[in-house]
Amino acid sequence: MADDIVLHSFDTQSIVTSKSLRPDKNKEIQSLRPALFKDYIGQTEVVETLKIAIEAAKLRKEAIEHVIFHGPPGLGKTTLANIIANEMESKITITSGPAIDKSGDLIGILTNMKEGDILFIDEIHRTPKPVEEFLYPAMEDFAVDFVFDKGIHARNHRFRLNRFSLIGATTRIGLLSPPLRDRFGILRNLDFYCIEDLVHIAKRSAALLNVEINDSGACELAKRSRGTPRIVNRLLKRVRDYTQVKADGLISKETVDAALALEGVDKKGLTKLDRQYLKTIIEFYNGGPVGIEAIAATLQEETDTLVDVVEPYLLKIGMVLRTSSGRKASHEAYRHLGFGVQKTIFS
DSSP states (O other): OHHHHHHHHHHHTTSSOSSOOOOOOSOOOOOOSOSSGGGOOSOHHHHHHHHHHHHHHHHHTOOOOOEEEESSTTSSHHHHHHHHHHHHTOOEEEEETTTOOSHHHHHHHHHTOOTTOEEEEETGGGSOHHHHHHHHHHHHTSEEEEEESSGGGOEEEEEEOOOOEEEEEESOGGGSOHHHHTTOSEEEEOOOOOHHHHHHHHHHHHHHTTOEEOHHHHHHHHHTTTTOHHHHHHHHHHHHHHHHHHSSSEEOHHHHHHHHHHHTOOTTOOOHHHHHHHHIIIIISTTOOBOHHHHHHHHTOOHHHIIIIIHHHHHHTTSEEEETTEEEEOHHHHHHHTOOOOGGGGO
């Protein structure tokens, strides 16, 4: 009886109704990713290769060859995969290596792929070995093999797949097994962006975000973005917030300086973790050489974080030297952090 009273009260307040809710008219979360090659900035040689491969595939009315992109995070591997799908007018299924922990998961995905569809696997080097072995015949023969029963009653059945394209992305191409790597027809490395391209990206993203930015502001933002589009977009949003609250709404060099000082990003784009990494080598290990495991233990950070996120840019700008004995801090790192260079270390 008490339940009936509660339900009656519920209905009289019109909280429960038989009418359908109106469709959500709010716009989707705005993406700064370009959808087509005409909007994509940078990686000129990679883009030209892909354009030719896509045009040739369209002329033959075939799926594009399997593609793998490798390079540091944030350089546009996922963006390029989506652009390929859009240019090919194909459906794309997105997953990651660690997410496919069972062979049955992969088989389910592959058997549902239609002609010309694209499967994108991020961090493909982390795909479990038993799962990876199912990719070999799928990529080469467009088939998967099932084994029924066990022992003397075991039977093999080959299931034919529709022709699809596999696009892989990895930050550590060296961890990819040779049998898998050799089955990709197109292998391309994505390198860090130049300042000019990052300036164009900053201005394009600012226009999409409906915020005003001048040339000096875009240039300063580009210089601090570690050669990475993802970082330039992330920093742009933080500078936009600061500009709208603390300034007049225009992103200039001065507002970039002030906003990124709060973020802990210095003139060369180094973050607090980058500087701690360098200081650890200099202060705790006398400039090196020192093993990456020792640095990670001192910083209480994961080794993979240092190798994949911190080191690539520091190596690129010459602040860290990777030797057979371990990591060493360069003269530039000493100067940037305000340490006196110990000449005996580099003799």
